[in-house]
């Protein structure tokens with residue numbers, strides 16, 4: 001059976017283009033450009049790349065962007081002061097604090113300090129809670145990007161058996177919430193994690209597998225049913241001396257052996273990654289338009 005590759009890069013590019021057109025219309029009518037700010041702490045290679053790509057995406061969408069940088073030894077007080085400043089800055093529509101933060105900083109405390117009306121990452125408990133009961137809110141970018149991809153490719157999710165691998169606050173938990181809700185996935189959802197007993201059997205029964213555990217090549221052919229849809233959220237950097245950078249991004253799915261079994265599958269890179277950033281742009285546009293909160 002011939003599988004179809006889900007092209008996240010092309011889908012994200014088309015969506016960013018339509019956002020850019022809407023921004024043009026807003027500005028032509030005398031409105032403001034949406035403005036996203038990002039706080040980046042330290043010099044983690046992955047975080048540097050993500051934030052750089054977010055700034056580039058802002059340019060592509062016609063948004064204003066501001067990058068606030070701190071060294072890894074920044075204090076919690078300094079970060080809280082920065083969050084407070086961005087909360088009060090009327091020119092900033094939304095902002096993110098790139099995670100993970102250094103160990104001496106209480107991540108949850110920083111997230112809670114963000115004004116939920118500017119929380120375009122959808123990490124604040126108010127947005128998480130509203131999402132889980134189906135109220136309008138900012139939805140976490142990776143799960144939103146995956147939902148958008150499934151819709152874009154007209155992949156039926158209603159009534160399907162969806163297995164999610166991973167239970168993180170950023171991906172696994174919100175993904176499970178969205179896939180189970182009637183207005184989004186409307187699927188039967190199982191969440192598996194490091195202590196799940198029959199993970200392999202659960203996967204074998206799944207119509208849709210969403211892998212977000214950060215373990216390279218974890219999902220193998222013996223775990224996947226014929227005709228399944230496989231979404232790979234993994235982006236682990238593994239050493240690769242043939243690359244100029246010295247590494248490559250490796251997904252959670254052993255692509256070469258799993259793909260031939262699938263009806264649809266996302267590649268890494270070029271699958272979920274670009275959609276995550278594109279969803280952040282969608283949320284920023286919504287923040288600029290005060291779509292969810294006044």
Ligand code: GUN
Pocket residue numbers: 096097098099100121141142170276
């Ligand atoms: N780290 C990994 N994913 C994300 C994300 O979506 N937002 C932020 N702020 N940090 C992340």
